[in-house]
Amino acid sequence: MSWRPITLMAALCLALAVPGTAAADDPPPEVEQRAGTRAPAEVYGLSEPAQAGDPVAAAKAHLADPRYHIDPADLVPLRTVVDGRDETVRFAQRHRGVPVFGAHYLVHFRKDGDRREVVGAGGRFLTELTVDTTPAVTRESAAAIARIALIRDRRAKESAKAETAGLVVIPHGAGQLAWHVVLTGRDPVAGRPLLLDAYVDAHSGRPLFAVDRLRMEGPVTGTGETAHGRTVELNAYQRADGAYELRDRARPMWDGSDGEILTYDAAGGDITAWLGAGVPADAEPARSGTLAFGPEHTASGAVDAHWGAGQVYEFYRRLGRDGLDGQGGTMHSVVNVTMEGEPFANAFWDGTKMIYGGGVGDYRSFASGLDVVGHEMTHGVIEHSAGLVYIGQSGAMNEGLADYFGNAIQVDSFGIPMSDPNASLLGETLCTTLPPEQCAARDLDDGRVAGEDYLGMTVALDYGGVHYNSTIFSGALWDVREALGGASADRLVYKALTEYMTPLDDFVDGRRAVELAARALGMSARDRLTVSRAFDRHGIKPGWERALRTDTRVLIDGITDPYARPDVAGGRYVVSNSSPDVVEPSHILTGRVGGGKPVRLSENDRWNFMPATDGKRAAWISFDATRQSYRIHTRPLDRSSPEKLVHDGTVVIESVAIDGDTIAWDGVGPDGEHSVWVKRGDAPPVDVTAAAGVRGYAPSLKGGRLAYHKVWTEGDAAHNAPAVLDLESGAETVVPMPQGSVSAEPTLTGRHLVWIYDENGDGRAGIMRAAIDGTRTAVVVPDGPQAPTAYWFDANDAFATIGVWPDGTELSNDILLKIHQVPLSGGTLQRFSCNRGLQEAFASGDGRTVVWLDGTDGNTDLVTRDRPAGRCRGGA
Template sequence: MEDTPVPHPLRTPKALGLAVTAALSLTLAAPPALAAQASDADPVPALVAGRDTTTPQLVTGLAERAEGAPAAAALAHLAAHPERYRIDPGQLTEVATERAADGRRTVRFQQYHGGVPVLGAQYLVHLVGDGADQRVESAGGKYFTGLTAPTTAAVPGAMLRGLALGSLTDPRARSGATAEDRGPVVLPGGAGRLTRHFTVRGGADGPTTTREVYVDATVGAIALAHDTRTPSSAGPGPTAAAAMAATAATAAAGSAPAAPAAAVPGLEPATGTAPDAYGRRVPVNTTRLPDGSHQLVDLTRRATITTYDAAGRDLLDFIGGLPADLRPAASPTADFPAATGTDGATDAHLNAGIVYDFYRDRLGREGLDGKGAPIVSLVAMTNDGAPIMNATWDGTMMSYGGGGPQYHSFAVALDIAGHEMTHGVIEHTAGLVNAGQTGAMNEALADYFGNAIEVTAHGVAMTDPKAALFGEAVCRTGTPESCAGRRLDDRRTTVDDYLGTDLGLDGGGVHLNSTIFSGALWDIRRTLDPLTADRLVYRALTEYLTPLDDFVDGRDAVLAAGRAMNLTRAQLRSVAAAFDAHGIRAGWESKLGVDSRALVRDIPTLTPAPAVAGGRWVMSNSTGTGNPALYTGSTTGTGTPVRLSPEDGRRHSWAATDGTSAAWLAVGPDAEGRFGTEVLTRPLDGGPARGLFASRTEQLSEVRISGGDIAFLAEDQETGRTRILVSRGGAAPVELPLPEGHHPSGLTLRDGLLGWSERWTVDKRQLSAATVHSLTTGRATARYESSGTIGSTLLAGGRLLWVETPAGPAARSAIRSGATDGSAAVDVLPADSPDAPATATLTASERTITFQASGSEPAGGWTNAALPKLWQLPITGGTPVRVSCNRGGQYEPAADRDSRVLWLDATIGRTDLVVRERPAGSC
């Protein structure tokens, strides 16, 4: 029997790796007409319940009169049916009203909580007819009931910005990094969580990174972070908050389209020729300047199409937008030079026009924003002189890298251009968040339309196997099949192929899982007439999807769009069958066959590791106040978790336990309103929480507890100096002396012994050591030095355990064990063993060692088998065996008694705290 989840956990939707759409419960009353539809086996869902809310996700089959202008009529409809929608109209603000070619109107509302936008909370109402015949046909989206989070930040803005910058773990990226303040945003789930949203861009010395970071504005901790530009992609999508802000800004400005560039004095539409990537000279639309020169500026459409050639300039010149001195690709005459083709400018320019025409002529959309806004492309940026093998949509323009002996510019591929420009369409419509299943659906839709545009423009039949290839045109050598980055007919399904990972890898699998959804869409295009399929998917995107929708929500959106288009019952069933074939149906997660038992479900993505000892776990989770609180429960799953931390408005997390008591950190404003961090402790079975040490200037971390001893680290953020502080028997903490320049980490505390790893530099060489210190004698009892890297120290079984990685490239890590008196060290798992991990995190009981093995991306790409897995071996050494055969990512292991292990498991598309009593062995 599974344990009861922690009360009121933070349950953000599955776009953030968590929730799943549930079937409708009896607490929601359906309109009377809907009951007959359900009994007739209609593939279109009549009513779908929302998750973490009493507001339904989808209501279809309506025909209710609505008078007045569309937005007012839609709002009045929601207000007139409080028992159905459970929506407070006062929390809704119109974002956009779109009118389709058939006259249908979709009103998109954004939910605000106390004047602060709620991430991903959009509700849509669909109206048909005009005047007295206007009626509501359907409604749905995400609206979160029960939000009570504060709307005023308690943490200073400068500190929030600093925390956002600190989300860049690579110190090279932090140097010179910027954090653009996007304003307050409430994260949904439970009571909600007030955050400050920053767009963080990595600095000049580190890897190129653009990251959306949401920092808790009441306790000063990162609540959510995900990258918006990720490698090995053809363009990651935007964030929901950015999309909402952009759409709201456009609406506030009156949505006026840009004036045609031809109206600007001195600019004249013209034509010329330019070489494409293959050296063929092709006609291009240009603008002739007063001096007779030409630029790649196309004035023939409502949206001006402009193409820039970076000509090898470094990407750092483009952080924050186009440089002021950059001009569109130019030629002194109407015939453009060879570099225009080799850099990709010609193809980017032509492909932008083809994509624009597809959306306008086939789907009735004027440009990426639907209002004819300018379309901008940039080619031939470099990274430290090397081509960037990628293409992106950054919220304002398309950027195409590539070029060299093996690859053309990425602008050559029409499907890639269509993909990137579709991200712009998605941003201005559904605004799908670039994380987890939502991000995978974002990528899937971009792939679908990219391929649809290419096969339509080139006259490729859907029966041609090459029609499903994506990005196959960028290679100079090799076959299209070997070059394609993805293929939409790979037949992947949720049950067989979904990669369960956290946000740290590919934003939760946004590219890795995309073909599960795009494959279903491509099957629909093969089954239906392609034009019908394109209009169906487009309608689902623009009129039904909202920023936090998952795969099942996407299925429901497509089917609801099909009903609105009056598809036949047979056509709708074929659409449903396509989703079924890819395993996209409610409850698919239950078919993955996990061999662990869930103790707590839907753990927030950034929750620190659980602490485990003596049959008890201690871990933070969100509470009804919206701030994480500390809970304890049984590792066997018996009983109900009990709250340990007080309700004082602070974040309580980063816990340790010895099975009898817990110690942890409380972060946030104290009773006097001053922000700081405090170490607290409390018995697991009752008694008040007691403060041990507080600081407003140092960052406290790595709290450890054993009996009456508590140890932790305190880092001065200005000087970088880290202290080890120890309290014995409740006394005030005292500092342990360390040699100058030594930096400790990885504390471990057991029976009066304190262990840690430390690093220091001698003659520009970095050295490290694993150290054991007796709290009774006040002296070091063991010290094991290494020229490699020492990490993950642990006291267990009367020994000190640690992970040691030798210096040098491609080195694997050894698990070592040393006597606590320093007399001997042995390899438990040697670095040259075939079972040695590339990197590892240790946990141990008195009898067994469990480690999480992580590594880099395999040559063939990420698979479930390559995701982090847990292995166990005897504490004296031996052959490691798998702890669990769960196929997804396994994170943050914590050993209990004997071979029992708890960990955070992401296999089923959300993160659960799970347990196994003994290893699975061979999988």
Template sequence: MHRHARTPRTLGAGIAAALSLAALAAYVAPTATATAAPTATADTAPAQAPGDPVPGVVAGQDTAAPQLVTGLADPAPGNPADAARAHLAAHRDRYQVDPAQLAEAGTESAPDGRRTVRFQQNEGGVPVLGAQYLVHLAGDGAAQHVESAGGKYFTGLTAPTAPTVPDDLLRTAALGALPDAARAKATADDAGLVILPDGAGRLTRHYTVRGAGADGTPLTRDVYVDATAGVVALAHDARTPSTATAAARPEAVAPNAAAPDPAPATVTPATGTAPDVHGKSANVNIGKLPDGTYQFTDLTRPAAITTYDAAGRDVGDFGTIPADARPASSPTPDFPAATGTDGATDAHLNAGIVYDFYRDRLGRLGLDGKNGPIVSVVDVTAGGRPYPNAYWDGSKMIYGSGNDTYYPFSAALDVSAHEMTHGVIANSANFAYLGQSGAMDEGLADYFGNAIEVTTRGIAMNDPRAALLGEDLCRTGTPQACATRHLDDHHTTVDDYVGASLASDNGGVHLNSTIFSGALWDIRRTLDPLTADRVVYRALTEYMTPLDDFVAGRNAVLAAGRADGLTRAQLRTVAAAFDAHGIKAGWQHRLGLDSRTLLRDITSTMAAPVAADGHWVMLGNTDATRRTTALYTGTVTGGGTPVRLSPDDGRYHSWAATDGTSAAWLAVGKDAQGVFGFEVLAAPLSGAGPVRSAYRSTNQQPGNIRTAGGDVAFTLRDFATDTTRVHVVHADGSPETVIPLPVGHHAAGLDLSGGVLAWTEGWMSGQDYVTAPTAYSLAEGKVTAQYVPADPKNLADSVHLAGGRVLWVQSPAAGRATIRSGALDGSGVTDLLPAASTAPEPATLTVSDRAVTYVSRTGRVTDNWTNAQTAKLWQLPLTGGTPERVSCDRGSQDAPAADRGTRVVWLDATAGRTDLVTRERPAGAQCASESAPR
């Protein structure tokens, strides 16, 4: 039921200073797969019959393995797992799947006797993120046969399987994925090696990183660090809690943390009474202890249900249940009023209701399908303050204490059912919690949360309350005003999809959830509700896989419907519901853009463009198979074929800079002699000249690379001596310029132009960290300007040179950031952008000879054109003035790079993937209304 809330922008770590997480959308939220015409061979599955809405064969995305094959009747006798593996082996031409690379991940048995065998793809024993292939069997004994198969299996992966970077460096990089304020007591738990299936694949080490925000709320991120380069390849928030207020947004505390045995043998079943959150007495199943006291342990079902009362303790204490924590208790079977006001009674009763729904209606035995214990914790706080939230943390439900506006979050049955459904999802499809797959995770939790409430309460599907989620949470106000989401908001892909980067709501997991859940809710309105519930549940548990997008979800529901015996007319009704919400193949191509695309479907998570004098440079994938990622350059006008700059030497080439004539970048990895190191390379953009080495080291990581007139500048930091040096390697072969900073001083945000260097110099002054924009003349060999802030808490970032001045973003200790400019001699400080509502974000400033472009998040959360959850680009003249929107594209606009004049390139996620796009001039006032170009 989560309300979307702003995620702090956290980029990469170590040398990945410019890591853009928006690029990940290319494979976690891929373009819609198209139904493929099957090849005419004897081993091809039959195509769908005319008029049959269930696809026969759906081609995979960037893989030879089909996503879905239906309409089969191939004999497969024997043990289901062995029979499924043998079937894939016997039909390798059909599936392009190597059974030797599959590990059995479980078998799901449906109430009608059908079995689904789920396999995890491994490469050299290393699991591939989200890669699962499923085989569906029906019949028994000799009559057992395969009805369908499909999922995600990535062919053509060539990633190494042995790490080359020491574990301590990988762990340090993982910790860097948390905001600075959260790192003080952060931990990074090693979850093992994982191959990311982007391009040819990347070997990473997966860490679960945990820290605490400045307000004490816990933060948890899944971080994947490249095990051959030591840089963050992917980082995203763990499954987030239900959020009633944008200010409160802690993350899951400890996924999969084991809870103590909630029902020791000494507890015997009993019954009692307890008040609910509204003071109404309810009958409860409880447990009696040997000392004669009672606790909230329900032993009347195969899955023991236990509810703990945190009694106001901090949410961070309950990653695992503390040894001194006890279930809600009472000296008599009649529990006191506090049990209700804390939300314990409602949580306890709701857990039983949800268990019964899944068992009696859908045949599922508990959240894990195995009658595992169901544990809830109520009345937690955050940093000593009320905590209006609820979430599933991987093993249990956590419910906040509520506040003056909201009841404890267990007060709403649909909220409890939503969170517990996340447990069902985690033990079945286990969606990657980002992009479209994360939006499906939220959408399915919404669907079953509401389905459980309307079924239990006897609410008709046409009742206005039926489609509301969380409408019972508010102490005052109408249900419509209180509800956090509306499943009947009629959102569609083309009109409402918000292409968000991972810095915005984990790629739009809440922003876009009702597109999918709305389609499912329409199906429930049209079909018999029980039939709809069974079909959607079967799709979730038997057909969906972790990296599915909306169209894959549609195909899964249709396939599940056919397996469940829906008529052709009913299947057409299901298809029509998805059509009405725009969930059909190719929907991304119907999104209107006012920008010009330069490079499509960027798969690398290391991508961040640079531009100058009519040329762009960035990581891209331009070969037909999208398996090769390299550093490319092209023209900003979009003409011609991109030119590859980086050599094919097995190293990672990124963190580029350009002056429009040449490029400089960093290569990380083993050289031809097998020695790991860091090398700064440079080459002309024509691609015709040699690639030259400007610097090489086996132990020091160059950062902040810049180039101008062939000169290459970068910084080197020595952590052992706490010193930083700025280096300039000259194109004419003259001696290298080395500028040592005082001990304890460090440089960031380097720029180089016209013989002048600029950087942000930072150092500790007492208890404060001071950041001062600094200008250095190469000809004079000295600092000519350093803008030390009057208040050391006012931090400077993103320093640039343009128009003979230094420009930077100034972030005050309180209030909004501004864009500031100063002369190269230290005089004439002016504010180009006063503290306006479109305040720039640090490290997002880019400048040309005429304009300043920056990223800001502003606008109304409910307005998809100015959505406050997604980054938008703004531009103003170099001399100051009124900012204008660069583009009306409604998705995330990240990593801007100014060219010349008002032209800018950026990474745009509007279409549900990451594209490099450009505009010549700001779109301006046309973005102010819903009439903006679509």
């Protein structure tokens, strides 16, 4: 079996007990509990006296009450929000001095002169953490693992840099100690920079997940110059040499040394020079010889970015916030960046500043849309308040809140009525030719409903649908704004964000935060009912995530190892799995495709992953945290003998193949090259790609032969093709491929070599086969305009199975990866299962049987089916 590696597929899953929705005028319950911890999710409806003076000390004193089960010594104050008479103190949890990922707890006060009383408290505090905070994995090993395992694309992986930032505790069960690794580089597939916060288990070395730090505006394409023709006032600064800079010190946040708005023109410079905290030491703000900033500043986007940043600052100041960080910190914008000499068609918040691509062709600068500017800067507000994690539902809320406030800033600044059909569009003014509804990235009035329209993506795709699912949540908020008006709704949503939301909240948590904020603001029962009905209309209510119908048989219910990749042979499957709380190191399971209870193969307590089988034995990889080494183990599927260690080394191994007593694997060696090794029996392993300039990927074994994807250079020309090596004679056959074509996933069956190929690099791929020795090639599915957009691939003697990204752009589960199958003799691809969710990581069994990981019913299951589905509702 072979596959293309993909990134971590399991998002953090935290159970939450949520009560049913009460009528808006019912008194609230006093305490809401959260599963897995004794600390309440929320305590409200309080009116208890609190200490005067320091609000942090008063909050800690209140949380010392036994009802919270919190040791105040484990709390680190983050910030205090003052909203009229209301004060909210936000804490972050520490476990034995180590930060706990996403664990914030808040205390809400109301003041009357010098008197202060507690009106509520809540958030996330994990009382059951017992994890040892002494790491077994070194910082260096964690960095290497994160780079290899948590970057999806091979080309991005090879050029990325990894730097270990420190330890954190991931709140799963008793806790997981993890290294936080920052990954930087470039993603050539997405055409954007790479900046990931990655996490690696510090005890086992198992990669956990990665979170995108770049808060991208979304799937809008294009660059262009600003050309709205609007004359605006710019707060500038005159330098000692007489020149004027886009440096705004006229806002209340300026304290004489900090708190300004700065705008930089990258002048077409590469985006990588601007990534990271702050700006380069030698960077200077955009400047002009006169107070009239000329056409070059209009074309670069500097005028729009600078003026827009001021509008954003004033909007949040009206809500009681001093700058993005709430402390009057300086706000930076960078415009007119490129990537490797090409236009950069996007904008993002990188954790400290806004970065905008420049304008070209049919598109204006990405700073030209005030809603886009407001969106990106709001990511800064979110980062400095609730800190919603950029993954899954919390990430969709992050994007949705940025959309909501971005649009609110634009309609308020320009006096656009909420009834205007374009008011709900995001980025609709970026295009020079397209009408607004076609140019817009998203529409907050798209009417999407959670149970019907939520896309069942894994974190390998848009980090769990953070952009694609955002309008479910932002749509409810926009409905509230349309009903209650901007002033009331903005104050309500801002209070919910800054005083009630916590980093790992889901949609239902977000609804509750808004409803609690409405109560705290003293909104009328009628207005609170309006808020509740808005969330109801978008399906955001307890229990919306119900399982959907499937046409598959479940082999294992609840795969929790994010790196689970099944393999199948001889009616038996192997797969890795972890404990339900994902705390234990993953282990290897085997079972029969026909059914029955799976049994455990691995006997060690290391991280075990990527198993393969020939139907009689299994081989898999483990990582030894003590020795910082990768190991390969084998064991008979009937467990007639213990697991056997067959290889132990420092090479970072990515996949393994087995055929009898022959083992093959690929990975990155000490020289940084990606190679393929083969080990026959007790003989030492041999690097079959040892020649200079040769790399190898995705090994496959069968009948004394090895197939792999070979990449090499001849002179200045780069080549790639399937290669077949006869292990007995040493003769190698490289299958001829047209210059410029790309081959991938070579798979040996009993009679054939089968692979996918892309002749022109357009992402659509056909399927080819050859004899098992690499000769007599034939086309199974031709490449061309009608070829499938392929991803996963496997084959047996009779059928090829391929993962297909369906054509189309409509936001629905219909565009997620689906399994198709075709006879090797040729024919039409047939849809294999009608399950609506993501179908991936599959393996071909006997005949037409396929085993795969499926996300349709709300979690990841190992499922199987033994025949195509025929036609499915909504398509073939």
